[in-house]
Amino acid sequence: MAKIPVLEIFGPTIQGEGMVIGQKTMFVRTSGCDYSCAWCDSAFTWDGSQKPTLLTPKAIIEELDRLGLSRTGHVTLSGGNPLLHKALGELVTLLKKRDISLAVETQATFWQDWLLEIDDITLSPKPPSSGMTTDFDKLDSFIDKLGSANYSLKIVIFDEADYAFAKQLYVRYPNVPFYIQPGNAETEQSDERAASAYLLERYEWLIERATNCDTMIHARVLPQLHTLVWGNRQGV
Amino acid sequence: MAKIPVLEIFGPTIQGEGMVIGQKTMFVRTSGCDYSCAWCDSAFTWDGSQKPTLLTPKAIIEELDRLGLSRTGHVTLSGGNPLLHKALGELVTLLKKRDISLAVETQATFWQDWLLEIDDITLSPKPPSSGMTTDFDKLDSFIDKLGSANYSLKIVIFDEADYAFAKQLYVRYPNVPFYIQPGNAETEQSDERAASAYLLERYEWLIERATNCDTMIHARVLPQLHTLVWGNRQGV
Numbered sequence: 001m002a003k004i005p006v007l008e009i010f011g012p013t014i015q016g017e018g019m020v021i022g023q024k025t026m027f028v029r030t031s032g033c034d035y036s037c038a039w040c041d042s043a044f045t046w047d048g049s050q051k052p053t054l055l056t057p058k059a060i061i062e063e064l065d066r067l068g069l070s071r072t073g074h075v076t077l078s079g080g081n082p083l084l085h086k087a088l089g090e091l092v093t094l095l096k097k098r099d100i101s102l103a104v105e106t107q108a109t110f111w112q113d114w115l116l117e118i119d120d121i122t123l124s125p126k127p128p129s130s131g132m133t134t135d136f137d138k139l140d141s142f143i144d145k146l147g148s149a150n151y152s153l154k155i156v157i158f159d160e161a162d163y164a165f166a167k168q169l170y171v172r173y174p175n176v177p178f179y180i181q182p183g184n185a186e187t188e189q190s191d192e193r194a195a196s197a198y199l200l201e202r203y204e205w206l207i208e209r210a211t212n213c214d215t216m217i218h219a220r221v222l223p224q225l226h227t228l229v230w231g232n233r234q235g236v
Numbered sequence: 237m238a239k240i241p242v243l244e245i246f247g248p249t250i251q252g253e254g255m256v257i258g259q260k261t262m263f264v265r266t267s268g269c270d271y272s273c274a275w276c277d278s279a280f281t282w283d284g285s286q287k288p289t290l291l292t293p294k295a296i297i298e299e300l301d302r303l304g305l306s307r308t309g310h311v312t313l314s315g316g317n318p319l320l321h322k323a324l325g326e327l328v329t330l331l332k333k334r335d336i337s338l339a340v341e342t343q344a345t346f347w348q349d350w351l352l353e354i355d356d357i358t359l360s361p362k363p364p365s366s367g368m369t370t371d372f373d374k375l376d377s378f379i380d381k382l383g384s385a386n387y388s389l390k391i392v393i394f395d396e397a398d399y400a401f402a403k404q405l406y407v408r409y410p411n412v413p414f415y416i417q418p419g420n421a422e423t424e425q426s427d428e429r430a431a432s433a434y435l436l437e438r439y440e441w442l443i444e445r446a447t448n449c450d451t452m453i454h455a456r457v458l459p460q461l462h463t464l465v466w467g468n469r470q471g472v
Contacts, residue, residue, distance in 0.1 A: 012447035014457050021257060022415070022456035024447060071450035101454070179258070196436060197429060204465050211248035211260060214307035218337070220258035221250050225459070229440050 002087035005031045005052035007045050007080070009063045010235045012072040016226030018122045018179050019152040020103055025074040026064055030088070033080040034109055037130035039158070041187045041227075044234070045080035057091035069100070076103040077118075081110065089114035105154075108142045109135075121151035122179075125169060127162035129183065134165075136172070143173065152176060157206055158183035167215045178219045182206040184227060192231035199228055238323035241267045241288035243281050243316070245299045246471045248308040252462030254358045254415050255388040256339055261310040262300055266324070269316040270345055273366035275394070277423045277463075280470070281316035293327035305336070312339040313354075317346065325350035341390075344378045345371075357387035358415075361405060363398035365419065370401075372408070379409065388412060393442055394419035403451045414455045418442040420463060428467035435464055 011026030031045050031052035044050040055063075064075065075095055082088055083106045092114045095102060103120040115121060125139060126132040143151075153176050155166040162183070170178050182202035189195045203223040210221045230236040247262030267281050267288035280286040291299075300311065311331055318324060319342045328350045331338060339356040351357060361375060362368040379387075389412050391402040398419070406414050418438035425431045439459040446457045466472040 014443050014447070020456070022458035024453070024455055024457065068447070071448070071453060073453040193433060196432070200432060200465055203461075207250050207465070211250070211304070212307070217260065217307060217309040219260055220256070221260065222258035223461070225439075228464070229436055229443070 001056040001058060001090055003054040003056055004060065004085055004087050004091065006055045006060065007031045007050055007052050008235055009060065009067065011064075012068045013236055014225065015074075015076060015103065016229075017181055017222060017224045018105070018154045019177060020074075020120045021222055021225060023074055023103075024072050025076045025103065026067065026069060026072050027076050027078055028060055028064070028091070029078045030080050030082045030085055032084050034084065035081065035107055035126060035130070035132050037126055037132055039130065039183060039185060039187065041184060041232070042078075042080065057087070057094055060091055061094060073099070074101045074103065076105070078105055081106055083108075083110040083112050083115070086112055086114075088112070092117050107132075108139055111142060111145060115146070116149055119150060121146065121149055122154050123151060124154045124156070125165075127155060127157060127165040129158040129162050130156075143176070152179055154179040154181060156181050156183045157209075158185060163209060166219075167213075170216045170219065178216065180206060180210060180216070180219055180221055182223060184224065184232075187232050189232060195231040196228045199223055237292040237294060237326055239290040239292055240296065240321055240323050240327065242291045242296065243267045243286055243288050244471055245296065245303065247300075248304045249472055250461065251310075251312060251339065252465075253417055253458060253460045254341070254390045255413060256310075256356045257458055257461060259310055259339075260308050261312045261339065262303065262305060262308050263312050263314055264296055264300070264327070265314045266316050266318045266321055268320050270320065271317065271343055271362060271366070271368050273362055273368055275366065275419060275421060275423065277420060277468070278314075278316065293323070293330055296327055297330060309335070310337045310339065312341070314341055317342055319344075319346040319348050319351070322348055322350075324348070328353050343368075344375055347378060347381060351382070352385055355386060357382065357385055358390050359387060360390045360392070361401075363391060363393060363401040365394040365398050366392075379412070388415055390415040390417060392417050392419045393445075394421065399445060402455075403449075406452045406455065414452065416442060416446060416452070416455050416457055418459060420460065420468075423468050425468060431467040432464045435459060 269282040
């Protein structure tokens with residue numbers, strides 16, 4: 001079996017954001033990313049500050065089992081960009097055989113065929129504040145390939161330029177379930193209550209912005225629940 | 237047109253809980269309830285402290301339009317128990333003609349045929365801490381009638397007895413999307429930050445409880461977002 005560079009395996013916990021918000025899940029976080037977003041809240045997956053462990057799919061499942069897979073039934077593949085890893089396909093197949101539901105989040109820049117076996121796919125193109133540029137033609141064909149898969153768009157929003165980017169996507173993909181989420185500019189804040197107060201203020205700002213918007217009629221506006229509860233801690 | 241006893245019409249805002257959490261929506265809150273839950277957070281709908289206004293469906297829509305229905309596209313019918321009001325059927329028909337999506341929350345004790353036109357139906361049987369008793373035979377036939385409608389169960393949980401009640405429902409209706417939500421015992425707390433700190437603690441407790449549970453494998457654990465953001469204020 002090919003090995004996968006893994007940075008952390010944790011849970012059971014809940015999915016803190018997006019289309020399956022609140023879902024009991026476990027996380028497998030791979031290392032490596034083709035992006036380097038200015039405000040990345042998981043920069044340790046690509047900035048060299050933490051070293052991944054190379055694990056076979058079987059070893060990953062052993063660790064999930066040890067932590068509590070049997071009482072969860074749902075695994076989230078996260079990164080970094082998990083779509084960099086073709087070898088995740090073996091893990092996906094093994095987990096689906098055990099009737100585990102799977103979620104993935106990706107910026108939708110690299111395709112892997114195993115994506116079509118995923119139950120909940122979150123596409124998160126990055127807004128201008130990230131410093132990254134979205135290739136819309138590439139995104140179009142990525143979304144075409146998804147066909148009838150269960151997917152959504154989720155855009156992180158820090159400011160008006162990001163909001164305009166989200167509107168552009170909303171209009172371009174009118175039939176895709178659409179989530180917006182306030183950005184977290186204080187990923188270094190270590191006081192949990194200060195972190196949650198700040199995030200609730202940013203969430204209130206985004207609600208106000210979205211409810212006064214006549215473009216994104218059917219958007220869903222959600223915070224990052226795990227950050228509200230646990231602050232900026234890793235591994236929850 | 238028959239008139240409907242309305243306590244408040246507000247929005248645009250977001251849906252704070254359950255299956256369409258985060259959705260941009262507007263609220264029509266009817267008065268009257270066949271229950272009187274010990275911890276009801278909208279007791280003003282049934283305790284006589286606030287008087288409803290009798291409004292025709294047309295008048296309700298005029299008010300929704302004035303507030304911003306065109307930039308929302310989604311209305312939540314809430315109470316009290318909105319299923320007490322047969323006349324809501326006319327409002328539902330008029331809103332559906334305008335391509336507005338609709339959500340309802342009810343304890344599932346009274347049936348109305350207009351329910352089958354609703355896009356997102358939340359059934360919220362009340363746990364022991366409410367002081368109410370669920371008639372499971374009645375709930376069975378209510379759920380039978382829903383057929384292929386889009387519905388979910390949502391249970392508020394204050395303590396271990398409530399948790400046991402939720403497990404019972406989870407096992408009884410294994411194919412129904414299932415949400416659990418921490419109860420708010422401090423509905424009189426007027427300080428917003430104190431309210432959100434308390435609710436985040438209760439939410440963390442429920443996450444801990446649920447992630448260690450091998451019965452409710454696929455449950456989704458969600459807080460009340462509107463209370464986190466705005467505290468116990470009415471009209472948001």
